[in-house]
Amino acid sequence: MESARRPRIGICTALERARWTVWDREAFLLSRAYVDALQSAGAIAFMIPPDAWVQERPDDVLDGLDGLLLAGGADIDPAAYGAERHPKTANTRPDRDRAEIALALRALERDLPLLGICRGMQLLNVALGGTLVQHLPDDVGHTDHRRSLGTFDNADHDVRLAPGSLAARAAGETLHATKSHHHQGVATLGEGLEASGWSVLDELVEAIEVPDRRWALGVQWHPEADPRSRVVAAFAGEAAAVVV
DSSP states (O other): OOOSSOOEEEEEOEEEEEEETTEEEEEEEOOHHHHHHHHHTTOEEEEEOOOHHHHHOTHHHHTTOSEEEEOOOSOOOGGGGTOOOOTTOOSOOHHHHHHHHHHHHHHHHHTOOEEEETHHHHHHHHHTTOOEESOHHHHHSOOTTSSSTTOOTTOEEEEEEOTTSHHHHHHTSSEEEEEOOOSOEESSOOTTOEEEEEETTTOOEEEEEOTTSSSEEEESSOGGGOTTOOHHHHHHHHHHHHOO
16 A cells, blocks of 8 residues: 655755856755655655754754655765864865754654765764764775766776675665765764675775664765665665655
């Protein structure tokens, strides 16, 4: 039996300078790929811009949602995890960080299905007290996690997923081809998180999850940009189960 309505998924947006028609101004942005992937999976997308009000009152947003998606975007301000800024850390938006951390923590408390993608996975880790590697080439010695700026062309590599993990169940396999575009990654894991996916390139952690929550997953790759991936559909399916 179909549910009375489609699941409502909130997606946190970026705040960036943008150009459209005759305008060149700051805008709240989100790649269409996220919305297309959710709509294809039978969900409705609601864009959530950074909002200082939400930092103290995340329920004002989450009360209307069946799931929360932390999208990709700019680097997280290293002050959020107590680190000095690396020269390659750029375009940070502390207001976005603060709002998304509040939303992520409250979503976990409410046991609301949560998916973090790329920056969103890193944000989930930081929200739970973890830290980040600010420039992966310094640590892993290569640039294969972000080969070409602004494109997923030639950006594929495999990720090994732990058998039986949420990541493996969502992907439908334990060796998952991914589309990658990031220069930062997880260093120390946040409290309550488990690593469940590792790059075959260098064993970098590329999937994390909260095992005592119903569905809380972070992936370092971009499933919304890959029509072969089942991850977004698995998330939307779990959010649909929340709908009464």
